[in-house]
Amino acid sequence: MQLISDLKYLLFPTRCFGCRALGYSICSICRKLWNPHLYLSSIVNLAVYSAIPYSPIAKNILLAAKEQGIKSADELVRSAMRTSLQGVFQIYPHCALVPIPSGAASNRRRGRDFINEMAFSVAKDMGVAVLPLLEQQRVVRDQSKLNISNRRENLAMALSIKPQFRGNYSSESVVILDDLVTTGATINEANRALTKAGFKVQAAATACVALLRRE
Ligand SMILES: [Zn+2]
Known part of the structure; x- marks a missing residue:
């Protein structure tokens, strides 16, 4: 053999x-x-819990999970998300996870909604709920080639609450979940949409954090 x-x-x-x-x-x-430890940062007044400093290798691992669906890469991302969420739940124990939605084109290409799938999987391990409340209300350009102010512009009013959740669950405590925080523009936009709809956004959790990011 x-x-x-x-x-x-x-x-x-x-x-x-x-x-x-x-x-x-x-x-x-x-x-x-890829050794998860807790890293705390903030976007405006929102605390962001992360577990892995972003690097070229961390980037490749995220891409292997997201774009290639490699199962062992998925597991690394989940382990980082679990570390970040353990940090959140020590302070806010009763939060539901709200995954950041990907665009329809990305979901078609990947054959799955990556963050949503990760959220359900870690939530099951940790005994918390997932509320997939958000959707993109218009097409958003690929963020990776944009600078900070262009990212803000690109994402302004980009997210909204799905119609079936409007008027429900309001005043629920939630934590925003994403794979990576760089400028914070995406998390900031999610925070805006959720807060406007009456949800209590307690924190955000990500697998990776770009440590030298600037607000
Ligand atoms: Zn290697």
Whole structure:
């Protein structure tokens, strides 16, 4: 059997999805770098709990989960989200998770709504509820090539409460969940839409945080 697996390796070499090194699907160096610890930051007055400093390797791991659906990458993202949420729940124990929605085109490409799926999975482990309250009310451009003020503009009024949730659950305590916080524009927009609809946004939680981000 060793021969067959060696042959398979020669024909279909595996690369680490963090650093692209040949070998395992996640190498020991990248695995060590993905070491969830609590990082606290803020967006305006909202506390943001994160677990992994953003880096080129963290970026590749997020992409491996999000865009390629690699199961072990999904599990790394979930473990980071759990660490962040444990930090939130120590202070706000009765919060439901509100995932940041992705655009319809991204969901079609990925074959799933990534943050929504992560939210349901970690919520099950942690015994909390998920309220998928938000939807994009218009098409949003890809954020990655925009600067901070363009991101704010791009996201202004971009999110709204889904019609079926309007007028329900208001005054519920919630925590916003996303994979990454960079400028904070997305979380800020989610906070605006939820607060306007009467929800009590206690905090936000993300897997990764760009530590040198500027408000
Ligand atoms: Zn690696």
